[in-house]
Amino acid sequence: MSCCHYYEFIQGQESVFAVDVAAIRFGAGALMELPDESRRLGMERIGIFTDRSVRNIEPVVSALTNLKSRGIEYELYDEVQIEPTDLSFKAAAQFAKEGRFDGYISLGGGSVIDTCKAAILYSHYPADFLTYVNAPIGKGHPVPGSLPPHIACPTTSGTGSECTGIAVFDLLEQQVKTGIASRSLRPSLAVIDPRCTHSLPGAVVAACGFDVMSHALESLTAIPFSDRASPSSPELRPMSQGANPWSDMGSREALRIAGRYLERAVADADDHEARHKMMYAATLAGIAFGNAGVHLPHGMSYSVAGLVRDFQPAGYPNEKPICPHGMSVIVNAPAAFRFTAAASAERHLEGAALIGGDLAGAGADDAGEVLAVAISRLMKATGMPNGISEVGYGQSDLSALAEGAFAQQRLLCNSPRPVNLQQLEEIYSSAMHYW
Numbered sequence: 001m002s003c004c005h006y007y008e009f010i011q012g013q014e015s016v017f018a019v020d021v022a023a024i025r026f027g028a029g030a031l032m033e034l035p036d037e038s039r040r041l042g043m044e045r046i047g048i049f050t051d052r053s054v055r056n057i058e059p060v061v062s063a064l065t066n067l068k069s070r071g072i073e074y075e076l077y078d079e080v081q082i083e084p085t086d087l088s089f090k091a092a093a094q095f096a097k098e099g100r101f102d103g104y105i106s107l108g109g110g111s112v113i114d115t116c117k118a119a120i121l122y123s124h125y126p127a128d129f130l131t132y133v134n135a136p137i138g139k140g141h142p143v144p145g146s147l148p149p150h151i152a153c154p155t156t157s158g159t160g161s162e163c164t165g166i167a168v169f170d171l172l173e174q175q176v177k178t179g180i181a182s183r184s185l186r187p188s189l190a191v192i193d194p195r196c197t198h199s200l201p202g203a204v205v206a207a208c209g210f211d212v213m214s215h216a217l218e219s220l221t222a223i224p225f226s227d228r229a230s231p232s233s234p235e236l237r238p239m240s241q242g243a244n245p246w247s248d249m250g251s252r253e254a255l256r257i258a259g260r261y262l263e264r265a266v267a268d269a270d271d272h273e274a275r276h277k278m279m280y281a282a283t284l285a286g287i288a289f290g291n292a293g294v295h296l297p298h299g300m301s302y303s304v305a306g307l308v309r310d311f312q313p314a315g316y317p318n319e320k321p322i323c324p325h326g327m328s329v330i331v332n333a334p335a336a337f338r339f340t341a342a343a344s345a346e347r348h349l350e351g352a353a354l355i356g357g358d359l360a361g362a363g364a365d366d367a368g369e370v371l372a373v374a375i376s377r378l379m380k381a382t383g384m385p386n387g388i389s390e391v392g393y394g395q396s397d398l399s400a401l402a403e404g405a406f407a408q409q410r411l412l413c414n415s416p417r418p419v420n421l422q423q424l425e426e427i428y429s430s431a432m433h434y435w
C-alpha cells in the first residue's frame with residue numbers, strides 16, 4: 001500500500017489490517033423497517049433496551065407501535081442508566097436472562113447500546129463480572145462464542161457504539177471507567193434514523209458532536225497499524241489495531257462534516273440538515289474508531305468522568321453529578337494533541353484543516369498548537385467547559401486523574417507517542433483551561 005507514508009512495512013511488523021463493520025441502514029424513517037429486519041435476522045422474541053426519556057420521543061414511539069402492529073413479540077426494559085455501572089449492567093443482564101430472548105434491539109444513546117451488549121454477553125455466558133472486562137482492571141478473557149442478533153438504533157449523534165464491539169461502564173468499587181471490548185459484541189445491524197436527533201437539547205448535540213470529532217481525530221492520529229508486531233495468529237490481532245487506510249477514510253469525512261455542521265446542529269434544533277449530517281458523521285467516525293481505536297483524549301476522559309464531584313452540565317437530567325462522555329473527552333483533547341503532535345505532525349495538521357483550523361504559515365512544529373486552537377475555538381463557540389478546571393478539577397487532583405488514565409493501557413498503547421504517568425499529569429495540568 002503506497003497511499004500514505006504513514007504505513008511502512010517492515011519484516012516482523014504487522015502487514016495486514018482488519019475491516020470489521022456492522023451492517024448499516026441509515027436514513028430518515030429507518031426505524032420503521034425494524035419489523036422486517038428483526039424477521040430477517042430470525043428474531044421472534046425480542047428484548048428491547050431503552051431509557052425512560054428516549055422511549056417517549058416520537059420516532060421511538062412510532063417504531064414500538066409499528067413493531068406491535070406487525071405482530072413482533074417483545075419485552076421492554078427502560079431502566080437503562082445513563083453512564084452505566086457494573087451494577088446497572090448486572091440488572092440489565094438479569095432482565096435478559098429471565099426473558100429468554102432470541103434477539104435484542106437497543107434504542108438510545110451509547111449508554112443504552114452498551115448496556116444491551118453487556119446484558120447479552122452476561123446472560124448468555126454468565127461469569128464473574130470482571131471476567132470479560134479489559135485488563136489490567138479486569139481479566140480480559142475473550143467472549144466464549146457467538147451471541148444472538150442485536151439491532152442497535154442510536155438516538156444521539158455521538159458514541160458510534162452501534163458500529164463497535166465496545167461497552168463502557170463505571171466500575172463502582174474502584175471508581176474507574178473501563179470497558180469490555182470484543183468483536184463478538186459488535187451489533188449485527190445498526191439502524192440509524194437521524195430524525196431521533198430533532199428533539200435533543202443543543203448541549204447534548206454539542207457533547208455528542210465532540211465525541212464524534214475526537215473519535216475521528218484520534219483514529220486519524222493513532223499509531224499506524226504497521227508499527228505493531230505481527231500477531232502469532234490472526235485472532236490475536238487487536239480490535240484497536242491503530243490507524244489504517246480504511247479507518248482513515250471514515251475519519252477524514254467525519255471531520256470534514258463535523259467541522260462544517262457542528263455549530264449549526266448545536267445552535268438550532270430545527271436545522272435538520274445539520275443534525276442529520278452530524279448523525280452521519282457519528283456513523284463514519286464509529287466505523288473508523290471501531291477499526292482503529294482511540295487513544296489519549298479518550299484514555300484521559302475515563303478519570304475526568306469517573307472522579308467528577310459536583311459538576312452538573314446544562315441540558316442533562318439533574319439527578320447526580322455527571323460529566324457526559326463527549327465533554328469528558330474534549331476537555332482533554334487540545335492538551336493531548338499538543339503532546340502527540342510531535343509523533344505525526346502531518347496528520348495533526350490535516351485534522352486541524354478538516355475541522356476548519358487556520359494553517360496559514362504553520363509548519364510541523366506548530367501542528368499540535370494549530371489543532372488545539374481549532375478544537376478550542378469550536379468548544380468555546382458551542383458552550384463546552386473551558387478545560388478540566390470548569391469541570392471542577394484543580395492542581396491537587398492531577399495525580400489521581402493521571403493514575404486513572406494510566407490504567408487505560410489498552411487505549412494508551414494506541415497513542416502515536418508513548419506516554420508515562422508523569423507526562424499524563426503534565427497533560428492534565430495543561431488541560432486546565434484553554435482560553
Ligand SMILES: [Fe+2]
Pocket residue numbers: 159211215298325329
Ligand atoms: Fe467516545
